[in-house]
Amino acid sequence: MALIVQKYGGTSVRDAERVMNVARRVTEAYKAGNNVIVVVSAQGDTTDDLIEKAAEINPRASKREMDMLLATGEQISISLLAMAIERLGCPVISLTGWQAGFRTDSKYSNARIKTIDTERINMEIDRRRIVVVAGFQGINRYDDITTLGRGGSDTSAVAIAAALHADVCEIYTDVDGVYTADPRICKNAYKLDDISYEEMLELASLGANVLHNRSVEMAKKYSVKLSVRSSLNTNEGTYVKEVSKVEKMLVRGVTRDNDCARISLCGVENTPGKAFQVFDMIAKSGISVDLIIQSIGNGKTKDISFTVAESQLDIALKLLEEHNSVINAEKITSEKDVSKVSIVGAGMVNNSGVAAGMFEALYDAHINIKMIATSEIKISVLVDQKDAERAVSAIHDKFLSK
Ligand code: ASP
Numbered sequence: 448m449a450l451i452v453q454k455y456g457g458t459s460v461r462d463a464e465r466v467m468n469v470a471r472r473v474t475e476a477y478k479a480g481n482n483v484i485v486v487v488s489a490q491g492d493t494t495d496d497l498i499e500k501a502a503e504i505n506p507r508a509s510k511r512e513m514d515m516l517l518a519t520g521e522q523i524s525i526s527l528l529a530m531a532i533e534r535l536g537c538p539v540i541s542l543t544g545w546q547a548g549f550r551t552d553s554k555y556s557n558a559r560i561k562t563i564d565t566e567r568i569n570m571e572i573d574r575r576r577i578v579v580v581a582g583f584q585g586i587n588r589y590d591d592i593t594t595l596g597r598g599g600s601d602t603s604a605v606a607i608a609a610a611l612h613a614d615v616c617e618i619y620t621d622v623d624g625v626y627t628a629d630p631r632i633c634k635n636a637y638k639l640d641d642i643s644y645e646e647m648l649e650l651a652s653l654g655a656n657v658l659h660n661r662s663v664e665m666a667k668k669y670s671v672k673l674s675v676r677s678s679l680n681t682n683e684g685t686y687v688k689e690v691s692k693v694e695k696m697l698v699r700g701v702t703r704d705n706d707c708a709r710i711s712l713c714g715v716e717n718t719p720g721k722a723f724q725v726f727d728m729i730a731k732s733g734i735s736v737d738l739i740i741q742s743i744g745n746g747k748t749k750d751i752s753f754t755v756a757e758s759q760l761d762i763a764l765k766l767l768e769e770h771n772s773v774i775n776a777e778k779i780t781s782e783k784d785v786s787k788v789s790i791v792g793a794g795m796v797n798n799s800g801v802a803a804g805m806f807e808a809l810y811d812a813h814i815n816i817k818m819i820a821t822s823e824i825k826i827s828v829l830v831d832q833k834d835a836e837r838a839v840s841a842i843h844d845k846f847l848s849k
């Protein structure tokens with residue numbers, strides 16, 4: 448008998464038919480003799496709809512009230528799924544995040560799980576009940592409801608799997624697993640049988656919308672065996688595991704992220720401390736910076752460019768302009784229509800030819816590179832947004848064509 452955590456995303460429970468489909472899958476696993484804990488997301492676009500509803504009333508609603516509202520989406524799903532499982536004749540109970548013992552910090556709308564008090568879940572499991580838990584939510588030290596950030600149900604599932612030492616955590620979605628690129632923009636993309644935690648973490652942070660990145664971090668930290676698979680068929684999905692156990696391939700995936708914007712500070716005085724001034728100020732106002740380049744100072748001045756999320760561009764620009772008396776840039780420019788295209792692969796460590804190959808693919812496709820950043824297992828470039836999809840395909844075909 449195994450202890451299995453299954454997580455179903457919004458598309459997998461979007462309507463009555465899909466909820467029944469999930470109920471059948473859950474009860475099959477249960478009837479095979481396993482203990483099953485199911486974590487669910489809100490149905491379909493429910494969370495987006497709730498955000499819109501709130502905006503109609505108060506576009507600047509407090510985060511506490513937003514969490515109160517958004518947590519209801521998952522509460523609908525757990526009750527409906529429990530009813531579907533009841534109908535199939537299996538013992539079941541649904542639990543909200545706080546009933547299931549999720550304690551978080553107090554950061555409304557983006558809370559982190561601190562502990563899970565597993566007493567209640569364990570008691571239900573001991574009674575051989577299927578336990579259906581609301582993802583994405585917990586309770587903080589003021590007994591207020593908190594949510595874990597968009598896509599956070601994955602993290603709820605991995606956290607339960609870690610806390611209960613589950614044998615496996617299965618993440619069910621509407622695709623077959625983790626692909627080498629988004630199949631909607633790259634027709635040659637294919638599913639990977641396995642991927643390392645590190646690679647998955649990079650892919651998740653770089654815009655491959657498969658898993659919440661904190662869920663991967665947590666899976667790695669607690670060695671949770673993760674599998675990503677479809678709720679609509681029985682194909683083997685993608686296993687996420689230790690690096691030494693995955694197939695060795697130089698490049699494993701290509702992603703693009705349209706949610707970025709470039710800011711350049713041109714003609715900044717070429718003296719020590721400038722980068723510190725700029726990025727300290729930006730960091731203190733809670734803006735995260737991604738790619739950074741600084742030109743070599745030619746004489747008196749140098750240029751500093753970096754990217755931020757598109758939604759933070761205006762705040763960042765305002766901040767920089769307000770403080771330009773300190774920074775003293777001759778000119779501040781920005782650009783919204785840019786995308787970050789990245790390749791990821793644990794096998795890239797110590798392989799210098801990969802960067803050249805990526806740049807060659809872009810050159811062959813006549814795509815101009817605006818910025819470059821590298822780390823041990825990834826290379827990112829910034830390109831015009833209009834070129835991004837072509838860039839993904841060109842790079843994919845260079846490294847990953849079968
Ligand atoms: N319902 C939440 C969202 O849409 C959490 C999740 O689906 O994981 O972001």
Ligand code: MG
Binds near residue numbers: 456598601658
């Ligand atoms: Mg998701």
